[in-house]
Amino acid sequence: TISYNVQKHTCSFILSEQRVSFTIPLSVAKDIALLQDLRVSHIVNAAHGTERIDTGPGYYSDAGVVYLGVAADDSKDFDISGFFSDTAEFIHSALNQNGVVLVHCARGISRSAALVLSFLMIKRGLSLMEALQTVRKHRNILPNAGFLNQLRQLDTALHQHRTERS
Numbered sequence: 022t023i024s025y026n027v028q029k030h031t032c033s034f035i036l037s038e039q040r041v042s043f044t045i046p047l048s049v050a051k052d053i054a055l056l057q058d059l060r061v062s063h064i065v066n067a068a069h070g071t072e073r074i075d076t077g078p079g080y081y082s083d084a085g086v087v088y089l090g091v092a093a094d095d096s097k098d099f100d101i102s103g104f105f106s107d108t109a110e111f112i113h114s115a116l117n118q119n120g121v122v123l124v125h126c127a128r129g130i131s132r133s134a135a136l137v138l139s140f141l142m143i144k145r146g147l148s149l150m151e152a153l154q155t156v157r158k159h160r161n162i163l164p165n166a167g168f169l170n171q172l173r174q175l176d177t178a179l180h181q182h183r184t185e186r187s
Contacts, residue, residue, distance in 0.1 A: 034124040034137050035059065038116050050076065050125045053084050062120035063087045065108055067132035068095075074127060087115070093132045097167030101132065105139035105175060113144045134162035138172055142179055149176035 037060075049055055050064065064081060068074040069090030078088040089111045091104045115122045126132035134156065141152040149172050156162055164172065 034129070034133055035061065035121060037121040038119065050074065050123060051080075053081070056081075056086065056123070057084060059123075060121045061086060061123045062118075063089070063111065063115040063122040065089045065091060065111065065122065065124040065133070065136060067091045067093050067124065067126035067136055069093075074125070087120075091132070091136065093126070095126070095131045095165060097165045099167060100171070101135055101168055102139075102171040102175065104136065105143065105171075108136045109140040109143040112140045130161065130163045131165050131168060135164040135168040135172060138164065139175060142172070142175060146183075148180070149173060 049059070050066070056064075062085070064076075064086055066074055066076060066088070069077070070092045076088075077090060081088050089108065091101075091108060093099060093101050093104065112122050112124070124133045124137055137156065138149065138152045141147045141155060142149060145152075147155065153162075
């Protein structure tokens, strides 16, 4: 069971089997000492790339942090759904190893939120509505309209898959 630890700052998500914090300042992603204090073992950067938040795996290599870069544009026309499965598996695998995962983007309300929602849907079995309610209990998120549409499509596909299995 995931419990939630919430603070009143913004920008990222920290997930572990003990807690999910939805309110970590973006500056945490670049503060190696703080990441180590928080015991972050894995990072998902949903704004990966030189035009966005340019950290990359080399930035964290000395700290032993495993990195996944998602070069996603926060645009309703961007297909983020291609990253749902791999990101959910990355987070799930990290949590199964008792890891702590930081998921971040520039503002923590659209790209990273969409990826965390997809993880909750794919690996925790939540519907889109349940995932949205879970996250919104702790902070405001606003995945763009295109991302929400892709999450709706994922919700439909997962529901059909679960129905066929039962």
